Amino acid sequence: MSAFASSLRPTLRAASGAALSARSFSSSSSRSVARLIITGRLAAQPELQATSSGREVVKYTVASHHGPSSKRQTSWFKVSAFVEGNQREFISGLQQGTLLFVEGDASIRQWEDAEGRKQSALNVVQRSLEVLKRPYNPEESSD
Template sequence: MSNVFSFTGTIGRDAEVRYTASGMAVLSVTVANNIGFGDKQQTLWLRVSLFGKRAEGSLQNYLKKGQQVFVSGELSQNEYKANDGSTKTSLEVVANIIDLVGKRNEGGASYPAAEPRQAAPSKPQSMAHDNFDEPYDDDIPF
């Protein structure tokens, strides 16, 4: 039986690449995934690791804080002792796939607004029913 966990989320901290004692590259990144709705919404923080040649490439340069990503891999839950002696758990995904999704959100800043449009020249009366003078709406969802 296969353990595959796929989700989308937002990177919480820039990716880091380390090397094991045997020389294998390990890319590590933390991804936030929101679950639930309304007052019941929670944020799960998942540690994501990518091993080998795929971790050595330029992917690290694109996995920056605020970037939305799609992750697919094997999910595991790890237990560890905190400094206060309590037992804590963390979720970790050993990724097979990390894909960029959408644009990077620069610290919550909105994207630059479009430049104001110049007024269009007057049109012939036969085309008066067409709305060519109205600005184009880039936010159409389809």
């Protein structure tokens, strides 16, 4: 057997074992995670807020349209981003109308309101963000 083939053997063995242990390649925790991908426009200027523990979070809303143009509907997704430094400044500086691609972890939070009615909300925590297109701003174009 060649040195090249013998150097691949541990890799091949690991690959065949991966079917038995599906998460052996992942660096994330083994608990279940609901992942959500949103493509849509930034509904308003992102806001910087502090959590109850004092940690800063950037919150923003993405509007995503679906359905035929005659019956187009809009879904509004509220996203939280726990980012620091340049990333926080970048997101905070995005303009309303910017086309975004957001990947996040999704969870449903449930509670009872003051009248005893059950309420629920979708929470999306940003994992990654990509700007697909910035809104047209004629003031920024060069003459």
